Amino acid sequence: MKPDIKICGLKTPEAVDRALERGATHIGFIFFEKSPRYIEPDLAGKLADRARGKAMIVAVVVNPDNDDLDEIMTLVKPDMLQLHGDESPERVLTIKTLYNVLVMKAMPVRDRDDLRRVESYIGIVDRFLFDAKPPVGSDLPGGNGLSFDWSVLGWLDGRVDYMLSGGLNKDNVGFALASTKATGVDISSGVESAPGVKDLTKIDAFFDAFADATMPAHASGS
Numbered sequence: 001m002k003p004d005i006k007i008c009g010l011k012t013p014e015a016v017d018r019a020l021e022r023g024a025t026h027i028g029f030i031f032f033e034k035s036p037r038y039i040e041p042d043l044a045g046k047l048a049d050r051a052r053g054k055a056m057i058v059a060v061v062v063n064p065d066n067d068d069l070d071e072i073m074t075l076v077k078p079d080m081l082q083l084h085g086d087e088s089p090e091r092v093l094t095i096k097t098l099y100n101v102l103v104m105k106a107m108p109v110r111d112r113d114d115l116r117r118v119e120s121y122i123g124i125v126d127r128f129l130f131d132a133k134p135p136v137g138s139d140l141p142g143g144n145g146l147s148f149d150w151s152v153l154g155w156l157d158g159r160v161d162y163m164l165s166g167g168l169n170k171d172n173v174g175f176a177l178a179s180t181k182a183t184g185v186d187i188s189s190g191v192e193s194a195p196g197v198k199d200l201t202k203i204d205a206f207f208d209a210f211a212d213a214t215m216p217a218h219a220s221g222s
């Protein structure tokens with residue numbers, strides 16, 4: 001099955017429309033105020049309406065309280081929450097129960113030890129997202145444009161369903177897909193001309209590289 005492709009940190013109708021035209025299965029909005037990709041929930045709701053029914057709408061939140069979630073669920077009506085903070089399995093379960101929404105839990109990874117936490121979320125989250133650990137001193141838990149050693153994911157139980165993120169771009173997405181069992185890829189800064197500024201040419205180049213990487217072998221002429 002073709003992997004999913006999530007374009008994250010969208011802030012303009014042009015970028016949303018291009019991602020949809022090129023076949024994004026998920027589009028993400030960032031509700032973390034320190035991020036250059038932060039978007040007000042009411043604007044995100046308008047952009048989400050362009051995508052509703054065409055792609056999964058993902059709200060990216062970091063240790064949200066219920067007031068934050070009430071506002072986002074009301075104004076954006078996401079299909080999925082991406083929990084990108086230190087949310088415990090108990091908190092994830094509470095959120096799922098309260099809001100009846102799919103949850104993708106982001107897990108920061110540097111080495112095999114970082115995968116130990118995965119087990120406690122199995123059966124609670126709908127999907128995992130493996131991202132690089134942020135560098136020391138970074139204000140951002142994600143969106144740092146950094147990759148990690150994807151080979152550590154080989155230690156995961158093969159039944160763990162995950163998207164891969166962190167420093168993906170047109171040059172490494174093929175290797176990322178070939179060397180992991182990711183069922184989706186998630187990209188943000190790799191399709192930007194500056195932090196928070198999506199570049200339509202880079203979005204196109206990423207989708208072209210993704211298409212090359214996922215083309216059936218017989219169709220590539222080999």
Ligand SMILES: O=C(O)c1ccccc1N[C@@H]1O[C@H](COP(=O)(O)O)[C@@H](O)[C@H]1O
Pocket residue numbers: 008009028030032035036037060062084129131140141142143144145146165166167168186187188189190
């Ligand atoms: O992009 C951000 O600013 C951000 C802020 C807070 C939490 C998550 C954030 N982004 C997520 O980070 C990953 C990787 O992004 P990148 O491709 O390395 O730039 C992606 O899942 C975004 O959803």
